[in-house]
Amino acid sequence: MSAARRLALILPVLALAACGPKTESLGKVGGAPPSLILATRLLTPDGNSLGEAELLQMAGGVQLIATVKGLPAGQYGMHLHAVGRCVGPDFASAGPHFNPMTRQHGRDNPMGAHMGDLPNLEVSDKGVGEVNIMLTGLRLVDGDAPLLDADGAAVVLHAKPDDYRTDPAGNAGSRIACGEVKRQ
Template identity: 50%
Template sequence: MQRPIAATLLAWSLALAGCGDGGGAGDGRDTTAGAALDTASSVGDTGSAAGAGNQSSAAMRDARGRDLGTLTLAPDGEGIKVSGRLVGLPPGEHGIHLHAAGRCEPPKFESAGDHWNPTNRQHGTGSPKGPHLGDLPNLEVARDSSVTVEETTPGGALSGAAALLDADGAAVVVHASPDDYKSQPSGGSGDRVACGVVTGS
């Protein structure tokens, strides 16, 4: 009788040992899954952090206060990308620039100050000592008074050193005439016909 009992006890011991090994393997699988979840969470958090606080906008209005649309400003690796759609500008070519003060007092919008120029360069890509960081390519407004804006500044950032959004803010200004990219101080682009204060960051 002792041998069958001993055999039974041995079998139970082996079974329990097998369960313990299985649990270890299960723990291994759980650890791997947990690591994958941790990695996914980490990637998600990084994306969220990178996307937070790095976009601004400017609600554009003409001299009579009419809403023309909103432009978005965001870093793109080369400078600041300015994008959006405007409706209500006169058809034709217009200069557009980032200005150094966050004020848009109609009708002349002179309160927006000079072009954003933290590097103290000359105006225009055609100038040997240019351009301003606030210089952008001209807009080509269609006959229906609409234009899609997709422009990037030649450097600069929304925040940090030499930032666009400093203590007195910034504005986007559209001019009556095209920018010739070389005349000082604003490329001969004429009167300021639209303005939007840059907000948010």
């Protein structure tokens, strides 16, 4: 992602942080710049790029910014997986969702949610989908349960929407794209 595009996506979040009350989805962003930025391309099993994702470690959590292009309109489940390995055709190599607290899946599950659970990605009629969310409390490299360990992590896009409650993966279907997230 270009620096200009990254700035265009970050500035609205920082502006909201400076303007008083914050929405729940943005969490506590604060005005400090990210302490770490990691990017990945979301690749299909045959190696074609569907888009990219960036994870920015901020004071209050991790901001996830992702853009995909070329998918049919609809909702797609998206999760952070525990292993930074994306081997097709099924991307099972990415392991399960990032879940250091050993909870069940889904924000609507009374025994959930995994720290790797994300909102569905909405793709428009033009074939473009974007997400920009603050994952409050998540850390990339420090804290009690950082996302990145020796084998990294992965951003995985699924074929169907996440139902936000069914354990272990929200009935989100097959894994259609995967991006490895590793510290350089």
